[in-house]
Amino acid sequence: xxxxxxxxxxxxxxxxxxxxxxxxxxxxxxxxxxxxxxPRIGRTVWSTLVGIGxxxxxxxxxxxxxxxxxxMTYLPPRYRGRIVLTxxxxxEERCVACYLCSAACPVDCIAxxxxxxxxxxxxxxxxxxxxxxxxxxxxxxxxxxxxAIQLTPDVEMSEYERHNxxxxxxxxxxxxxxxYHTHDxxxxxxxxxxxxxxxxxxxxxPPTDVRGLLP
Amino acid sequence: xAWYWQLLVTLGxxxxxxxxxxxxxxxxxxxxxxxxxxYGPNRVxxxxxxxxxxxxxxxxxxxxxxPPFSDRRVFVVAPSLVLVTALxxxxxxxxxxxxxxxxxxIGLLFILAMSSLAVYSVVLAGWSSRSKYSLVGGLRAxxxxxxxxxxxxxxxxxxxxxxxxFDLSEIVAAQERSIYYVFPQFIGFVVFLVAGFAETRRIPFxxxxxxxxxxxxxxxxxxxxxxxxxxxxxxxxxxxVSALIVTLFFGGWLGPWLPDVxxxxxxxxxxxxLFIIVRGTFPRPRYDQLMALGWKVMxxxxxxxxxxxxxxxxxxAG
Numbered sequence: 001x002x003x004x005x006x007x008x009x010x011x012x013x014x015x016x017x018x019x020x021x022x023x024x025x026x027x028x029x030x031x032x033x034x035x036x037x038x039p040r041i042g043r044t045v046w047s048t049l050v051g052i053g054x055x056x057x058x059x060x061x062x063x064x065x066x067x068x069x070x071x072m073t074y075l076p077p078r079y080r081g082r083i084v085l086t087x088x089x090x091x092e093e094r095c096v097a098c099y100l101c102s103a104a105c106p107v108d109c110i111a112x113x114x115x116x117x118x119x120x121x122x123x124x125x126x127x128x129x130x131x132x133x134x135x136x137x138x139x140x141x142x143x144x145x146x147x148a149i150q151l152t153p154d155v156e157m158s159e160y161e162r163h164n165x166x167x168x169x170x171x172x173x174x175x176x177x178x179x180y181h182t183h184d185x186x187x188x189x190x191x192x193x194x195x196x197x198x199x200x201x202x203x204x205x206p207p208t209d210v211r212g213l214l215p
Numbered sequence: 216x217a218w219y220w221q222l223l224v225t226l227g228x229x230x231x232x233x234x235x236x237x238x239x240x241x242x243x244x245x246x247x248x249x250x251x252x253x254y255g256p257n258r259v260x261x262x263x264x265x266x267x268x269x270x271x272x273x274x275x276x277x278x279x280x281x282p283p284f285s286d287r288r289v290f291v292v293a294p295s296l297v298l299v300t301a302l303x304x305x306x307x308x309x310x311x312x313x314x315x316x317x318x319x320x321i322g323l324l325f326i327l328a329m330s331s332l333a334v335y336s337v338v339l340a341g342w343s344s345r346s347k348y349s350l351v352g353g354l355r356a357x358x359x360x361x362x363x364x365x366x367x368x369x370x371x372x373x374x375x376x377x378x379x380x381f382d383l384s385e386i387v388a389a390q391e392r393s394i395y396y397v398f399p400q401f402i403g404f405v406v407f408l409v410a411g412f413a414e415t416r417r418i419p420f421x422x423x424x425x426x427x428x429x430x431x432x433x434x435x436x437x438x439x440x441x442x443x444x445x446x447x448x449x450x451x452x453x454x455x456v457s458a459l460i461v462t463l464f465f466g467g468w469l470g471p472w473l474p475d476v477x478x479x480x481x482x483x484x485x486x487x488x489l490f491i492i493v494r495g496t497f498p499r500p501r502y503d504q505l506m507a508l509g510w511k512v513m514x515x516x517x518x519x520x521x522x523x524x525x526x527x528x529x530x531x532a533g
Contacts, residue, residue: 052492
């Protein structure tokens with residue numbers, strides 16, 4: 001410790017801050033400070049008047065308020081509002097009734113029942129979202145493997161009766177593909193359904209004959 | 216003076232004061248939002264004017280709840296005191312030449328007495344609520360209003376010395392003979408203005424309510440129309456202080472061209488507006504700063520004003 005070079009700086013002079021007060025109340029401490037009295041009274045009065053002037057000048061500035069029912073704030077396309085069920089580019093339901101959205105939902109507002117059509121294609125027999133519970137967290141959208149369930153920038157869904165907040169499948173299902181225009185789950189999945197056998201999906205190689213002798 | 220004229224003036228003052236107090240709900244909200252880049256209530260009726268009615272009906276139909284832990288009788292009486300004292304003070308304020316409910320020759324003393332009584336309302340409300348926030352609010356009210364009462368009275372002595380009367384009508388008449396007392400009594404005017412803010416418990420002297428620390432101060436436990444009485448009482452007090460400033464320092468009903476009453480109302484409205492603009496401007500001081508401002512600045516200032524005024528009056532007389 002003794003022969004080490006001094007790396008510590010000498011302690012900085014302690015800064016004495018004036019008490020955190022406003023101009024109005026600094027008047028109360030007039031006698032204590034070291035500055036001349038008269039200019040300080042003048043400054044205090046002046047700053048008070050300037051403050052009032054600034055406040056009055058705000059009467060002519062533009063309003064921050066958005067007059068809501070007539071005007072609408074901009075909601076970005078990825079805003080998390082009303083939930084919809086989308087269709088693939090062929091117009092079929094994207095939802096494969098995997099229950100992942102229902103499992104991901106932290107407030108358990110999604111309920112559905114899976115079933116299959118004659119082609120072996122899964123879809124929800126019924127699909128129900130209770131929007132009086134929904135917190136619009138978007139976890140269902142994240143969980144969905146087929147981009148079927150999506151949140152939209154629509155928040156105007158108030159109801160006078162609570163049971164009207166429960167949306168059934170026909171309320172949720174929209175006619176378009178939503179955010180992912182070209183995505184078509186059954187065209188990229190390696191699953192054989194009616195009308196599409198193994199290896200016929202996009203970018204999918206035909207299945208290997210495991211019993212064949214060819215390399 | 217005919218008895219029906221007296222009755223007319225009495226009813227007129229009562230109705231107009233209460234209407235103004237109710238209208239101030241709208242006026243304050245609109246004006247405050249105007250200077251805060253907002254719109255304020257603009258939905259109910261033209262320019263939101265019917266908001267007054269909506270607010271009144273809402274507050275009338277609220278549940279009138281008395282907390283079971285409160286001191287029931289005092290709790291119920293306290294809110295009415297604030298309104299009653301403020302309305303009684305209006306008794307001696309002349310609205311125009313001869314338009315005064317009770318022309319008593321100690322009008323100003325009467326008003327000071329009433330404003331001292333108004334302290335009881337706040338203190339008792341805070342005390343009887345038996346809640347810590349109310350109690351702290353009530354204690355602050357006691358200290359603040361007792362302190363500011365002192366130089367509120369002192370600041371008016373200058374005016375009384377000049378006019379030679381406690382009678383408000385006489386003070387206005389004296390201003391007609393000389394000039395508006397705001398010029399010779401400018402310091403008195405400033406001190407009275409500050410004391411008026413403190414007496415009405417308005418920002419920047421609203422430590423009694425101080426919503427950021429005391430929930431709502433002395434009226435934390437109040438709801439419904441009992442809370443409404445505090446609200447209306449505050450607005451009546453604002454109107455009263457504005458009317459007093461106009462009467463004592465700005466020549467009351469005096470003014471060219473327009474009728475007396477119109478001048479009085481216009482001048483009063485200017486000071487009501489000042490009250491609201493100031494609310495939009497200043498932050499709330501700390502409690503010790505409030506006390507320091509009162510005792511170390513305002514009291515010496517009003518005493519100095521009194522000394523100089525008295526000296527000049529004596530010198531000119533003798």
